[in-house]
Amino acid sequence: MREAVIIPTGDEIRDNIVLDTDSPEIMAQLLRLFPGCLIHRIPPVRDKEEDICAEVERWVQQSVDLIVLIGGSGGGHRFSSTLGKDYTHTAMDRLLEAPVSREIYGKNGHMWCKLICGRRGQSLIINLPGPFVEAQAAFGAFCTAYTNNQENLKAINEAMVAAVMAQYH
């Protein structure tokens, strides 16, 4: 992998209400696997679907190998007005050419997260949940599955979902 970009999302991250602890972890895992990789971590993108799409598209045009979106993967504002607005997965649904995805629900019907991966142009695009332990586990699973077979998006997605689920069982 030559070049990757990490895109944290969320108004609470952008406004420094919450520290972005996920991006350094993702960068560390990537560097462990690909020491020569050029990694960009861009300023957090606000919770607006158009903004997320535009940022992803900008990096797709530069043909980076991997785009990692963090946060905004759950039911969020659709479930509770006090939760953040979650638009990452809807943005990816719009952009990806043949997305592979799976949703994780709590038994109360709240969508915890929807993990998607797919390609646009030359770029592989994945998303991660915002909570640190989930992001850490999901990206660890991604790294393993990607190393095994970077073309098998279904296996990558399944491994990431299983890693998130494992945090609760």
Next chain:
Amino acid sequence: MNKQSAKSPEDAYVIAHADKTVLKISGLTVKGLNDRQLEELLTTQLNSVVRVIGVTASSVDMDIYGIEEDSIQKDADGIIRAVSLAEGITVSELSQIVYAKKVVPVSFDDIPNHLAASCARERWMRNA
């Protein structure tokens, strides 16, 4: 049109059958919160898994796994004290647990057509 509308439900989603209580604390001043540290502090306090699921400049929403709401209310002072130790949170005499509610299961069999980007509970409520 949803590109994945032909998926079977088994492929589309999984259900995490975990008991949890949703907790909201208000009256906080939040700036630069290390939410990972907050989760660790509360996990130690409650001896259970804690996830921060929503943060504003004055409140924090969390999921607490495997603990009943009564137990959380009884330990309210300890919880506020643990929260006060997290980097990026300032508590005051106004800080309090606004609610602690155990989640109510819904029947996934009763959820109508899968709508992309919506929440199952939202669809279930529409169908109720």
